[in-house]
Amino acid sequence: MKPVKNKSIIPGFGLSFGLTITILSLVVLLPLCSLVVFTLKLTPSEFLYTITRPRVLSGYRVSILTALAASLVNAVMGLVMAWVLVRYEFPGKKIIDGIIELPFALPTAVAGISLTHLTTTNGWVGKIFYERFGIRIAYTRLGITIALIFIGIPFVVRSVQPVLEKVDLQYEEAAMILGADRRTTFLRVIFPEILPSLISGFTLAFARSIGEYGSVVFIAGNTPYETEIAPLLIMSELQEFDYTAATSIALVMLAIAFVILSVNAVLQSIVSRRVSGLA
Amino acid sequence: MKLRNNSGPAKWILILLVSIFLAVFLILPLVYILMTALGRGLGVYRAAVTDPYAVKALLLTLRATLWAVAVNTLFGIAAAWCLTKYAFRGKKIISTLIDLPVTVSPIIAGLIYVLTFGRQSFLYPILDSRGIQIIFAVPGIILATIFVTFPFISRELIPVLTAQGTDEEEAAALMGAGTWTIFRRVTFPHIKWALLYGIVLCTARAMGEFGAVSVLSGHLRGKTNTLPLYIELLYQGYDFTGAFAASSLLVIMAVIVLILRIFLEHRGKKELDLHK
Structure with missing residues (x-):
């Protein structure tokens, strides 16, 4: 390895760099390396056999579909919430702004059992839906989606809010003076x-939702092929000490997360180029 | 301003929509926990939260949280200082690795620690011969907690230190101040609110971590059960009052965190404005 050179006159480089690398190696690099080492020991046939089992494929499908549905709801509601918080003044605004962060502060398992109890067929909310519309929420994919909406709420708001704050009102005024109605102004200017x-808020929520476990595991009911999510499959393989299968399922999940984050990076560059008028 | 005021009915419809959405998704579950916890009277509630196993679970959770906060504070300060005050190659890789733990599923976080310290790992014979047990024991729980909260403090410090630049530290160094003096007298005053904010976030996440800890815990009541795992155990045993009573402790923690967050953000902004 090349020696790390540093020309700054501020002392303490060795100490801070050393601490950073040591702790980083122990906490992140070492486990990551053992994942790589273990992966290299997997044979392709073992790997393919595990990840193409119908139950595993169904787990991926359930995870992706529910995460997608929840993130779409959060994208729409997050946009509305960001808009309301940035553009309007009203009593209680500070409280709403604070409450949005709740899913980050409330432990996922606690949220999970509470949402489950509320949405079973004799829970406060579940009862209304079941008796009026015949819809079951807990122990169905709808239930999983509800839990994922809960944990994903802050992502889109916190991503859009600071950007919306910086949008210059002059452009909107210009658009309106030039005769655009409010809808056109919103769609074409803001x-x-x-x-x-x-x-990017949607992507973060989506990536988080796919890996979520604590809040989902209670409300899902975990029926194979129906409401069994991929992280739960990893968990059950681990409980049977089948590390090969657990790692194989996990590798595909990591690949999915990587693809999601890469698509986001590509979209970011395309969209920002279009906005700045280069494309 | 005109644009803000002429959106009469739309404004209130949107505010109402947001309020209903948040009331149903966030407030209702919170209220439900507290009501179920207290539903069978204060006596039952008190018995549930002072159950020796509940107290042990709480103590283990606090222990893991303290470790996570201590390690991540040390790491956060070192990493933020190192990444913002000096120029060297490989910064991008280091910051990607720091952020990695929050992008992987908690179950996968648990899995990679099992692969590292479990029976099939090359480290296992070494550790085993010294009688050190990591997975399915308390050290595993502590490691998992450190892992899932890893970037929380450095991520709060890096933007503050980047904005502050290096001029003040350089001046102090030229005047002969040592590392510790520079940090304590020059850098620390800038980052204290951000640091406190990071610690609050780290504490909240550490106390509530479920997935990763669940993989690494041996699920032994009174030994390796953290509070969230204890809640799961009660819930699966149909002791709902007990589960929600134990949950209420974490709800109180979450509410305190939210209040602290608002306060610290306010203080942090004030500080930033003073420097402008």
Whole structure:
């Protein structure tokens, strides 16, 4: 390895760099390396056999579909919440702004059992839906989606809010003076400005939702092929000490997360180029 | 301003929509926990939260949280200082690795620690011969907690230190101040609110971590059960009052965190404005 050179006159480089690398190696690099080492020991046939089992494929499908549905709801509601918080003044605004962060502060398992109890067929909310519309929420994919909406709420708001705050009102005024109605102004002037942040908030929520476990495991009911999510499959393989299968399923999940984050990076560059008029 | 005021009915419809959405998704579950916890009277509640196993679970959770906060504070300060005050190659890789733990599923976080310290790992014979057990024991729980909260403090410090630049530290160094003096007298005053904020976020996440800890815990009541795992155990045993009573402790923690967050953000902004 090349020696790390540093010309700054501020002392303490060795100490801080050493501490950073030591702790980083122990906490992140070492486990990551053992994942790589273990992966290299997997044979392709073992790997393919595990990840193409119908139950595993169904787990991926359930995870992706529910995460997608929840993130779409959060994208729309997140945009509305960001808009309300930035553009309007009203009593209780500070409280709403604070409450949005709750899913980050409340432990996922606690949220999970509470949402489950509320949405079973004799829970406060579940009862209404079951008796009026015949819809079951807990122990169905709808239930999983509800839990994922809960944990994903802050992502889109916190991503769009700061960008929307910086959008210059002059452009909107100009558009309105030039005769655009409010819808056109929003769609053609404001929306393109906040689109990159909306996409990245959506992506973060989506990536988080796919891996979520604590809040989902209670409400899902975990019926194979129906409401069994991929992280739960990893968990059950681990409980049977089948590390090969657990690692194989996990590798595909890591690949999915990587693809999601890469698509986001590509979209960001396309959208920002279009907004700045280079494309 | 005109644009803000002429959106009469739309404004209130949107505010109402947001309020209903947040009331149903966030407030209702919170209220439900507290009501179920207290539903069978204060006596039952008190018995549930002072159950020796509940107290042990709480103590283990606090222990893991303290470790996570201590390690991540040390790491956060070192990493933020190192990444913002000096120029060297490989910064991008280091910051990607720091952020990695929050992008992987908690279950996968648990899995990679099992692969590292489990029976099939090359480290296992070495550790085993010294009688050190990591997975399915307390050290595993502590490691998992450190892992899932890893970037929380450095991520709060890096933007503050980047904005502050290096001029003040350089001046102090030229005047002969040592590392510790520079940090304590020059850098620390800038980052204290951000640091406190990071610690609050780290504490909240550490106390509530479920997935990763669940993989690494041996699920032994009174030994390797953290509070969230204890809640799961009660819930699966149909002791709902007990589960929600134990949950209420974490709800109180979450509410305190939210209040602290608002306060610290306010203080942090004030500080930033003073420097402008």
